[in-house]
Amino acid sequence: MNAEELLRRYSGGERNFTGADLRGIELRDCHLEAANFTNADFTQAKLYRVKFKGVNLSCANFTQARLRYAELEEVNLNHANLTEVSFDAYLKNINLEEVNLKNARLGNIEISNANMKRANLENSCLVEASLLQVNLDEALLIEANLGQAMFQDVSLKNANLERAIFCETSLGNVDLTGARIAGSNLWSECIIDTITTPEGEYIKDYWKILV
Template structure:
C-alpha cells in the first residue's frame, strides 16, 4: 500500500490498516487518529507532528521512525519496536508502551505523563527533559 492509498482510505472512513508496509514513507503532520496499525512496518517513516491519538500500534515496527512532536495520546504501542526512533517533544500521555523496544530511542522533552512503560526495554534511551509517568522531569 502506498502513502496516498492509506490517506485516501482513511479519509473515506477506513481505520483498519493492520500489517501494512510503509517503510520510508512520508506522513508528516497527517491525521490517523483512531486507526489500527497493529503489526505495521513503519520503519524510517516520517510521522513528525502526526495526530496519532488512540492509534493501535501494537507490535508495529517503528525502527528509526521520526515521531518528533507527534501526538500519541492514549496510543497502544505494546510490544512495538521503536529502536532508534526519534520522539523528541512527542505527547505520549496515557500511551501504553508495555514490553516495547525503546532501545536508543530519543524521548527528549517528551510528555510520558500517565504512560505505561511496564517491561519496556529502555537501554540507551534519551529521556532528558521528559515528563515521566510519576510527573517528575528527568534531567
C-alpha cells in the same frame, strides 16, 4: 470510479488521478507506481496485496479503509487522513508528516525510514508494530497502545505520550527529549536499551522490565 476503470486507465498510461472518487473501491494484487492520487478519496476502500511505489497520496482520504498485506515505498502521505484505518502493511521511505492516524489499527505494521513528524496517533493501536529509523517529533500518541511494539532509532522529541500504554515495548536508541509522558507506564513496562529521557539524560545499556 470502480477498480475496473482505475486499472484500465492506469494500464493505458494515465497517471494523474488527482481528486479521484475511489470510495469503497476494492483492489487486489496490483502494483501502482509513479501515480498522483493527491486529494483522492479512498474512504472505506479495501486494498489487498496492493503495492504503491513512488506514489503521491498527499491529502488523500483513507478514513476507515483497510490495507492488508500492502506495501508502500517512497510514498508521500503528507497531510493524509487515515482516521480509523486498518493497516497490515510494510511502509518504507515514506512521508507521513502531519498525517491523521487517530483511532487507527496499526498492529503488526512495519515502518522504516519514515517522516511522521507531528502525526496524530491519538488512541491508535500499534501492538507488535515495528518502527525503525522513524521521526515522530511532536507527534500525538495520547492513549496509544504500544504493547510489544519495537522502536529502534526513533526520535520522539516533544511528542505527547500522555496515558500511552506500554507492555513489553522495546526501546532502542530512542530520543524522548521534551516528551510528555504523564499518566503513561513507560518506566515500568518497557524493555529499555539506549534512551534519551524527557529531561535530556542519555542512558546506555539500561534494561528494565516489570512482568
